[in-house]
Amino acid sequence: MAGQKIQAPKGVSEYVPPRSAAFEFVRESLINPARRAGYQLIELPVFEDTELFTRGVGESTDVVSKEMYTFLDRGDRSITLRPEGTAGVMRAVIEHGLDRGQLPAKLWYSGQFFRAERPQAGRYRQFYQVGIEAIGLDDPAIDAEVIAIADAGFKAIGLSKYRLEITSLGDAQSRAAHRIDLVKFISGMNLDEATSARAVLNPLRLFDDKRSEIKEAMAKAPLLIDYLSQASRDHFEQVNKYLDALGISYVLNPRMVRGLDYYTGTTFEFVHELLGAQSGIGGGGRYDGLMAELGGQGLSGIGFGLGVDRALLAAEAEGVINEKSFVSDLFIIPLGDAAKEMAMKIASDLRSSGKSVEVAFGDRALKGAMKGADKSGARYVIVLGDSEISSATVELKEMKTGQTSSVKIASLISAL
Template sequence: MSFQAPKGTFDWLPPRSEQVLAIREALAAPARLAGYGYVETPVFEDTQLFARGVGESTDIVSKEMYTFPDKAGRSLTLRPEGTAPVVRAVLQHGLHNGRLPVKVWYSGSQFRYERSQKGRYRHFWQVGAEALGAEDPALDAELIVLGARGYSSLGLTGVRLLVNSLGDKTCRPAYRAALQAFLRGLDLDEDTRSRVEINPLRVLDDKRPEVRAQLTGAPLVADHLCPACKAYHEEVRSLLGAAGVAFDDDPRLVRGLDYYTRTTFEFVHDGLGSQSAVGGGGRYDGLSEMLGGPPLPSVGWALGVDRTYLAMEAEGLLTDTEQEHVQVYGVPLGDDARRRMFLLVDELRRAGVSADMAFGGKGLKGSMKGADRSGARFALILGERDLAAQAVQLKDLTTAEQTEVPLAQVADILKGKVQ
């Protein structure tokens, strides 16, 4: 039998994997410039961290988590999202007792048992950024701007930003009651009815056409914001405008996790069909307390790497051509030449020149084919006669020009040519 990747997962292979690596780096770069430090949390956590932090009524917790008992009978879950683990790590290690806000970013795998389709996978990768311990509209705006900068640095022009406010514990209860009263009058299935009682905001996020059609007259959170939340949201909007970041107000925007308060936002791309969100986030002022910590008002986002890749593909920003993997390719002819080439290639790498060589005892023709496939600009051909002369043939593969170079000078000459 031959094994295949599990359903809903896939392998990133060169050259696409190199493009994905570049996307991760580009999305993280603006946060790093803004003083966010890298954090890495375990890929599995105590199940209760997500049940409590993300919310029992969410699809993630009720239907999509990969949960299993370990050998000691503890219930563990592969992380379905990155924020709750980051808050747990900050609290556990006392980072919140130092300078605030604590600014961190992460990049890693998330796992959700979802119905797999293009843009929705069971194993996916996110780049995230969190700022913990400050309630300040400028911090919300900073993070949104950093996310927008990441997308634009990749050349994407079709990413749209949607913003909303979900209110706070002062004004949310009155809105929740008004929304519940409206939703109870709709024709909904039993699961959705029970969600109305537990977390009615989640019903607004329902993507099914038969539910969406009934939500047209639903009360909007924007009409129920208290003066403090309204002023806070206006300041976030004003700062985004001043920073030149275009956005659309979306009064129906809610996020799929229970911990969000006040600012909520989403980056969407219309070239992706139904899975149009490429990233998003918001403020989560009560999450630390839900996890047993002190009040720690915070804001953050997660940007989807695979979705961003698909958005770039939709805009024609990716090419399927082989990328250059090495700058120099060694072609040894004979055993003595192979031993010397092995050392020469190592010397080049130590000098900062990317280099590879032909393996498996291929002849000149087969080795030169390997040189072409490698994407290298230069080939180094070393035969018995060259060895005796302590020289090597340097061939420019773009012009076919060939020159003899003393072995002792190869590294210095190539450094000058490839940099």
């Protein structure tokens, strides 16, 4: 019986050669600034107790209420594929007592996340994020550093056509005071059912509506930024000051809306100009109440999540991906069985000395093997046949120039 072809599940992003090289480059570019700032790797499960997200991210959010991959495992536990990274990091910090050492705890992660949405340009059901979290420090300087690390990642990729938007969501009192006035304002608007339902869940959502009539109506709505407490205002001004000192440009967007309930205080988003509807390539902010909500001590925190898939899309749109895929130092073409054995031995020795070496297997004709060497992008090629074996000498050919030189097999390592 002929096997039916099996397709990947709907909406997943996957990266195969040659594009996987660009993906790897983008991901590493986003991670490196965090490593260089002293953030340490944290590897966590991709599935968690469902309650972690309902409690941490917030039941009223779209992410939790209609986009989670939730299922019962064989022990009837409710499990959810992680839709974001911060809640899991906070869970692990509490569980492993990382908040008992020196603060802030500075962590980075990278991996897959899952959201059961309708796929679209730059929006996948399984997608990749790189993120960092700095937990246990209220200093506005850490806010600026976190933002600077994200910005450095995008710059390392070569991106330039994006903007950084920031605002402050203030503390609990700030938000409560603002909400009263905002709800009052919205009650005076004439809204359709779906929109007002959304407004009840989170009135801030209306700031993000794309319809022009809503935008116009919301133009006069009270802004949260005008309700900030003195402490929140001071903190936010300090953040801006540090960003200025770092030479990071940003625009204040008091209408910014974030989809996760845990955000407080400093909040930011990176928006790319060349992407379609899904133009956010990264975002984050403070979450000063999250740890307590998850049963830990009441430490504050700040972090970001950067979209690797979208950053790659943005890099391709800007045409800045010129990173060649990984290329070998040497390509060996063996002719005959004895040569093949020797080629494997040479390759193995050179590899343990840190050289990257490919061997042409499969007894291809020399012409085809040379073509393979060319395609591989290897810097040098040698042909290994009877005469080379008996003389212990090979013609080392530099592919770029076509020039060859005689080299003893034993001294190949120094010739590469």
